[in-house]
Amino acid sequence: MTRCMFAVLLLASGLATAQPSASTTQEITQLFAALETSGCRFQRNGSWHEAPEAKAHLQRKYDYLLKKRQLTTTESFIDLAASRSSVSGRAYHVQCGQSAPVDSAAWFTGRLSAIRAGR
Numbered sequence: 354m355t356r357c358m359f360a361v362l363l364l365a366s367g368l369a370t371a372q373p374s375a376s377t378t379q380e381i382t383q384l385f386a387a388l389e390t391s392g393c394r395f396q397r398n399g400s401w402h403e404a405p406e407a408k409a410h411l412q413r414k415y416d417y418l419l420k421k422r423q424l425t426t427t428e429s430f431i432d433l434a435a436s437r438s439s440v441s442g443r444a445y446h447v448q449c450g451q452s453a454p455v456d457s458a459a460w461f462t463g464r465l466s467a468i469r470a471g472r
Contacts, residue, residue: 384465437458
C-alpha cells in the first residue's frame with residue numbers, strides 16, 4: 354500500500370484527526386483550575402513547585418499532546434501529561450497542606466470524579 358493510500362485511510366478512519374470532545378476539553382480546563390486554586394504543592398523530578406507553576410508546566414504538556422493529536426479523553430490527559438515526567442518517567446506527586454504527598458494520577462482522578470459528580 355502506498356503512503357498516500359495509507360494517509361487517506363487514516364483520515365477516513367478518524368485516527369489522524371483525533372481531538373478531544375468539547376466535554377473533555379471542559380473537564381481538563383476544570384482540572385487545571387482545580388490545581389491552580391488548590392494551594393497544593395506539585396512535585397516533579399524531585400523538586401516541589403507551587404500550583405500555578407505546576408499548572409503552567411502541565412499546560413505546556415497538554416498543548417504539545419494536542420498538537421500531536423494524542424489526547425482524546427480526560428483520562429488520557431491524566432495518563433499522558435499529569436501523572437509522570439515524560440523525560441525521567443518518575444511519577445508526579447501532589448501535597449495539600451500537611452497531608453502526605455499522593456501520586457498526582459490519584460489526585461487528578463479524584464478531582465475528575467468530583468467534577469463529574471457535579472461537586
